Amino acid sequence: MDEASAQLILSLLHQDVQAEIEASRTRSNNSGASDHELALCEWASQIQQCATTTHDSHMALSIDRATYDDRVALTLAAQEESRALADRTLALRYGNQAPQAQHQPAQHLATQQIQDATRILARIDGADISSLLPARTAAALGYGAGSPSNVAAKSPLDDDATAECVACFEEQSLKHMMQTPCSHRYCRACVLRLVREALADESLLPLRCCRLPIPPSTLQDHLGHRLAKQLEDKWIEREDPYRTYCSIAGCGQYLMPYQVQGYIGTCKICRQETCTLCKRPAHAGTECDDDKVEDQTVLDLAAEQGWQRCARCGHVIELGTGCNHITCRCRYEFCYVCSSTWKSCTCPIWDEERLLLRAQHVAGRDRDDPPEQEVQQVAQNLQEDHECDHDNWKRVKGAHRCEECHENYPHFIYECRQCRLLACARCRFNRL
Numbered sequence: 001m002d003e004a005s006a007q008l009i010l011s012l013l014h015q016d017v018q019a020e021i022e023a024s025r026t027r028s029n030n031s032g033a034s035d036h037e038l039a040l041c042e043w044a045s046q047i048q049q050c051a052t053t054t055h056d057s058h059m060a061l062s063i064d065r066a067t068y069d070d071r072v073a074l075t076l077a078a079q080e081e082s083r084a085l086a087d088r089t090l091a092l093r094y095g096n097q098a099p100q101a102q103h104q105p106a107q108h109l110a111t112q113q114i115q116d117a118t119r120i121l122a123r124i125d126g127a128d129i130s131s132l133l134p135a136r137t138a139a140a141l142g143y144g145a146g147s148p149s150n151v152a153a154k155s156p157l158d159d160d161a162t163a164e165c166v167a168c169f170e171e172q173s174l175k176h177m178m179q180t181p182c183s184h185r186y187c188r189a190c191v192l193r194l195v196r197e198a199l200a201d202e203s204l205l206p207l208r209c210c211r212l213p214i215p216p217s218t219l220q221d222h223l224g225h226r227l228a229k230q231l232e233d234k235w236i237e238r239e240d241p242y243r244t245y246c247s248i249a250g251c252g253q254y255l256m257p258y259q260v261q262g263y264i265g266t267c268k269i270c271r272q273e274t275c276t277l278c279k280r281p282a283h284a285g286t287e288c289d290d291d292k293v294e295d296q297t298v299l300d301l302a303a304e305q306g307w308q309r310c311a312r313c314g315h316v317i318e319l320g321t322g323c324n325h326i327t328c329r330c331r332y333e334f335c336y337v338c339s340s341t342w343k344s345c346t347c348p349i350w351d352e353e354r355l356l357l358r359a360q361h362v363a364g365r366d367r368d369d370p371p372e373q374e375v376q377q378v379a380q381n382l383q384e385d386h387e388c389d390h391d392n393w394k395r396v397k398g399a400h401r402c403e404e405c406h407e408n409y410p411h412f413i414y415e416c417r418q419c420r421l422l423a424c425a426r427c428r429f430n431r432l
Contacts, residue, residue, distance in 0.1 A: 007051060021041060181214065202234060388416060401422065403421055
């Protein structure tokens with residue numbers, strides 16, 4: 001039973017008891033409290049206590065679910081605190097003040113708090129969240145769901161009720177469908193496909209529909225602990241500004257933030273210690289070069305070809321056609337000409353040659369040799385509509401290739417009416 005229904009029932013019961021108490025006092029002419037009246041007062045007190053308990057329980061469950069949904073943010077916040085403490089300790093060591101700093105109350109408290117947070121996050125990482133909760137709490141939150149009975153118990157629906165999946169357009173039972181914050185519904189098969197694609201392509205994270213992130217707790221209800229945890233770990237890896245992998249070439253395991261103490265990360269697979277500054281094997285007591293070892297051949301080629309590097313993640317990007325507005329896989333937006341944050345520079349929005357190539361490609365979707373006048377018109381439209389929110393789509397018949405995921409679709413695909421972008425149903429709802 002949901003909290004609103006429980007509170008309504010308890011409120012009605014309380015009103016009935018209060019009315020009976022008033023009637024009992026009237027019948028007794030206020031001569032004194034009878035046993036019947038005392039019993040009614042005790043009953044009213046218990047009803048009020050039950051209402052308070054119900055409200056507190058619902059609040060605790062909401063906080064618990066919110067904490068689970070914010071695990072990525074909490075992990076990265078703890079990492080920033082740990083990194084700041086390591087930077088402070090290093091600075092004090094360079095100033096020959098490290099011994100005195102260890103005895104400072106604030107320094108000692110910060111160290112203890114970070115260690116506690118690391119232990120908690122490591123414990124959550126190693127266990128199903130439902131195993132850390134009472135059985136009743138886990139059932140109420142839906143942890144470990146995925147079975148039809150559990151989903152049905154959590155959301156009682158008509159067994160015959162169906163809805164269309166926004167990704168595959170097939171009618172499915174509502175009991176087995178995931179509803180996103182924007183009220184779209186996905187069948188279980190499409191949810192699993194989206195998750196597997198996100199695990200292979202981190203630019204899809206966090207999973208979204210209509211640009212609204214899907215809470216991890218909602219995904220766990222339909223995925224189970226193991227797959228949901230893999231998705232969250234991949235999300236943490238994507239958001240980690242100090243991303244480090246095991247320095248053993250044959251391992252290469254990503255080191256979670258709570259596997260790092262100071263600047264040293266310990267692989268949970270092979271136990272190898274890696275320096276998070278230089279990404280090489282740990283070298284206690286010696287200086288390290290925190291400059292990343294780059295493939296100079298690739299960097300020289302990038303400089304020769306005019307390619308740009310993302311200032312956030314360091315990926316090298318080549319622009320084939322389109323405007324100079326680049327959105328990297330890490331979702332950092334920058335100018336392809338000078339690599340500055342988008343709209344912070346005065347560079348031209350378009351390169352004329354790339355604009356015409358894009359216009360020829362768009363105009364040539366319907367014919368092999370579009371007339372020059374049509375190409376120029378498309379180029380003019382692209383210049384005017386390059387800043388697009390992708391909220392006005394139409395279906396295009398025939399075989400086309402999605403310009404987001406680059407998959408070929410034999411029957412139909414969507415085209416943005418404004419910027420003429422081609423996107424499949426999955427990219428339309430999840431990625432754009």
